[in-house]
Amino acid sequence: MTWLLSNWKPLLCALLLFLAAAGGWHEGSERTDAAWQAKWYQHEKADQQAADAFEARARANEQRYQQNINKVLENGQRNIDQVRANADAAADQRVRDAGIQYAGRTAAAEAGRDSCTAAASKAASQHARVLAELLGEADRLAGVYAEAADESRVRGLACEAAYDGIR
Known part of the structure; x- marks a missing residue:
């Protein structure tokens, strides 16, 4: 202990030198941390901007x-509506044609009643009616299948157009 009391000045100098170095180290550490924090903030900001873009x-x-896809759906629905309208028109035409054929057959049957071959005409008329x-x-x-085929084709084309639109 006496040695410590007699050599206190060099120990005090060493202690002060140590404290000054530690203070400088701490100050440098804070500056380095602040610099890295600023770089990290810039990096996060750039990442956020890239993510937003x-x-x-x-x-x-x-x-x-x-x-x-909305355009394709609209066009597809328009085409499907057209196919259905065409199928309805064809069905109406078939009904009109069937009515004309029936009227012709009934007129022929009435004319055949007066002849001597009425029985043969009646049998032929029944066979003709069954065949008709x-x-x-x-x-x-055939109309139903054609409508289904046309509608399937239109839907397939719409699907292809939608796929091509998102590629």
């Missing part, structure tokens, strides 16, 4: 895709 581009693309009904049913089903 990406989101804006993605939203613009999504809106463009949705507009293309069979033909009419086949024609009706």
Whole structure:
């Protein structure tokens, strides 16, 4: 302890020198931390701006895709409506044609009643009626199948157009 009391000046100098160095180190550490914090803030800001720009581009693309799909849907529905209208017109024409054929058959049947071959004419008339009904049913089903095929084609083309619109 006596040695400590006699050599207190160099120890005090060493202690002061140590405290000054520690203070300088602490000050440098704070400056370095502040510099890194500023760099980190700039980095986060740049990342946020890039994310915002990406989101804006993605939203613009999504809106463009949705507009293309909406146009395709409108065109497809318009085409489907046209196919259905054509099918309805064809069905109406078949009904008119069947009415004309029936009127012709009844007129021929009435004329045949007065002849001596009325029985043969009646049998032929029944066979003709069965065949006409069979033909009419086949024609009706052909119309139904044609309408379904046309509608499927229109829907397929609309689907292709929608796919091409989002590529």
